[in-house]
Amino acid sequence: MTGPPRTFMNDINAQRGLLLHLFHSALAAVDPLAVLAPHLPPAPKGRTIVIGAGKAAARMAQAVEQHWQGEIAGLVVTRYGHGAPTRHIEVIEAGHPVPDEASTTAAQRMLALVRGLGQDDLVLCLMSGGGSALLSLPAPGITLDDKRELTRRLLASGAPIGEINCVRRHLSAIKGGRLALACHPARVVTLVVSDVPGDDPAVVASGPTIPDGSRAADALAVLGKYGIAIPPAVRAVLDDGALAAPAIDDARLHGNRAVVIAGAQHALDAAASAARAAGYTPLILSGCMEGEARDVAIVHAGIARQVAAYGQPLPAPCVILSGGETTVTLRGGGRGGRNAEFLLALAIALKGMAGVHAIACDTDGIDGTEDNAGALLDPQSLARAALAGVDANARLIDNDGYGFFAALGDLVVTGPTRTNVNDFRAILVGAPAD
Template structure:
């Protein structure tokens, strides 16, 4: 049976495409595991106390890696997403809500600020930061409530704002983000170990930068709210208009003892995936580790590039794999079940419209695309055909932001469970052959 006639996939030119794409996704996740990355960046023990703090989906696994390789005394507190806890003996692990914060995250942020107060210049703070930390450390600015933060987070998520824009707003409505946590540690030395999940690896955008300086301003945050027509409380607007919740800026003396290491990045993950492709004898091209924009727009652009390869042999010769990362956004228009990676993939599929010889996998490296415990999905040339045979209309699913519902109904979801890391989006497009060669490869 031809591959396009079944859900499964026979070998094409000796390659099991499904298996290869999934192996590449696994390689991207594995190379960013805290157990592999953290030990290389640990500092020497200080003369005083060692305090470990942190937030993010990978923070508990990072804390475990610190404990396993730290022979001196230490204590600490990190907060991670529900289901992402890893047992530690000396570091307290707290689970809280993501992507919309809850009371447990608020309590953890308050405890963390108390934990780092009163330190000395002989003390060391190891700060473990990864994606997801923005919602996991919700300490509202003076006059705001947790409910204000929850409503703002949801509005930002629904707006289509970029991650940089969202985190600019979050930094300026917080008592912990935008360098404030680092300032609270002063005069202790702070060593940041960061797993990047943002385009360009901007430290201020990873978990909204609680322990790094910030160059953006209250005026920038206010402009973002107005650009996306986001309704904010009168207190939040006043804080921004009057500049009363400004973040900590470069050159602040309280940040003089800050040392920052990016221990895992989207580029690192893509390079690990590329190596897996080369091992299989397939040419691979990393297009970018920092693609942003509407997920469905990125999908249609990637479809055009893939078809140029298969029809024209430009800019690459098939067979090949196109890799990309970054963080797209989704403007919510419908009421379906979706995430940015599956929305990208469904848009790609609609634009390809069954183009022979093109397969793709897209997923979030943290194992959660949107709010579903589903990492992503896989697309094949016969995906739209199989959906229509079931009475499904792909374009309707896309318009309703229901890509998870679409791929799950076909049995094409990719589920990893908690990966304990987060290096952002992963997109791989396999192009089997140029059009003139397809009859020989299918």
Template sequence: MPDWTDAQARALLRSLFDEAVRVARPEAMLAAHLPPPPEGGRTLVLGAGKAGGAMVAALEAAWPAEAPLSGLVVTRYGHTPPGWAEHPHRVELVEAAHPVPDAAGQRAAERMLALTQGLTERDLVICLVSGGGSALLSLPMPGLTLADKQAVNRALLASGAPIGAMNTVRKHLSAIKGGRLAAACAPARVLSLLISDVPGDEPSVIASGPTVPDPSTCAEALALLDRHGIVLPAVALEALRSGAWETPKPGDACFARAEARVIAAPRQSLEAAAALARQQGLAVHVLSDEIEGESSEVGRVHAALARACRRHGQPFARPCLILSGGETTVTLPLPGSGQAPGRGGRATEFLLGTALALQGEPGIWALAGDTDGIDGVEDNAGAWVTPDTLARAAVAGVSAAEHLQRHDAYGFFGALGDLLVTGPTMTNVNDFRALLVV
């Protein structure tokens, strides 16, 4: 068994992350899902998400030049494709804030609803939906303000609630999500092309499902808010209790001509990375693309599995690669607790838990990153763990345990020079985690 150097291990893991991102980029697959232009009608493009810019660029490149095309897509600040502004485009692309919505996102949502006015059965609406779209399409229900939505969003992000639960709440407070955009587009044909960033790839959860039926209820949204101690304005409480803000449900006539296709998903990216690793002679084990839970705890479980492989050859013989995806969470201190959280996101907090559990176990390297290139709200995609992570931290006077306690994984890995910085990748299929055991 050849010895692995640190440089070789890092290079392998980085190549796997890059491959996972590559196969999820819109230019790799979007054109194959486009229908022909409608006869006698127009094509309207609407969209929201971190991949929105790359998706609309791929659509425009593939759409016939002579066929009518117009519309509006909103993406996150800094996620407009390079060179976009240098050429004229048929579909407008704007930017807004994520993960906490801002006025630019609200204006984009208002304009999208306005663009749906006058659609007929002859028309086609192509909706480009990807992760991040829920925050980017922020249109409060009547009686709510943007400040109300921002407060709820911040509380949800700090609560540790899984993405499905957060989006149940978001849908019922929104005038455009939870199927309401599809209702506004009827009677036109609606084709939604989705890049999934959620465990299970459920269309109604991706970006809070603006164009698909919503099986969740006002009562469920209220229960989730109560469970996490999140306070709503009186107008919202009354509307949820009465069911006045219920979303369109499966079987509603507004979805009669609506179709949703998931064109990129976490599992595809994990399998692409696995195939690349197998080409290099490694045994690969994909645990799941649907792993959820507290980030540091999930890291400890991954570490225990990797340690067992190295010490006992069970459940997997080494050398091997362990892959997983999904969306973990980080539960932050409650306001007023006196504890100010540090910097970092799901991927780096996962790795901090991993490093603490490994305790310098030799022969194990790990990389974790968010495939959109942004871990939380920071400038890194993720970070690395190496066999000497804790030893180097001790020399640098940095405590992994203290950084985890204050949720400052960014500060920990930044001090070691181990942050993974890619910039925006223009796609988003959620967390990518890889552990090499040799």
């Protein structure tokens, strides 16, 4: 026999179908078209200007147009390929995760759009993950190339998104609340689809309309922590107090508010409900996990083993759910985002453990910079890879999770989902009795 029995493959296909159902249930729960409307503010006496940035920005703009009562106009920027048709709010596309000239043009146009508003006007700001790169306007004295290079180095260093955004914020002419200052005296309401652990709206997209209280010294500390050389022009900006972001208690920002309308917890709760309906008891570990993807995988593998061996912290059949944003420190030259790396490390840690199936995907539909959302894992993944001459350990060393799962035909490809609450992971342990 050259492969697993047909009945075993039927079981694998059933488990895969369930894992994909859990993922799509999670996506549906954080679709801006489904969740934005209840959070819209009342129409103002004056004008309503809509601005926004992020991978969910176009979908959020669609939702506003569907439900807003009155006239609106505006501009949002999203990643290439993540646009959506709108009538009154212009959607433009720009580079991500490394900003390009379109990112700078978008920021300049947005600042021009909100200048000169009055106190009876409203700025409705739609922010989601990805906005840091998509809305990039370097502080005076530094160039876009300076920011691009620092962004590349930070992304390769394994730094968590909060630290990366701290640096971006203090090298920007629009982030850290600076865009809100340009809107003054108009009131600003920011609706947020959160992709950051903890759902702090000031961290999402580096907070263009929301100051976070950090200082330039904090950005310098991040660069020092990861051994990233600081060009003289960048240091000059960080040392210039006149370029500092507004304080949290800046009087010009009083009356503004921010609301997180969707985050990882919403996605995990929806997946948990779908799991219960399928006969699995859900265990939500956390919606704000961080750390190296391969290390997080080892922890998840340990929990799965404990469930299977001892029924702790809950008995099988169950599904272990988690979200957040892991990181990958690049050591090799392979292809693969953090979700593929997580699953490859999980496969190695589980060693083909019977009855365990898993999925890991990015909810924006793009795992890192690849064309897949993530991948699927089953008890036969390592054995099938070996038959195909694919060395799992070598692929992990080379950061080539994409190549490993592509060779098995196990990539999950959704295309842009137009939402973004970061990573989604589900591990099935055992199966319900017939």
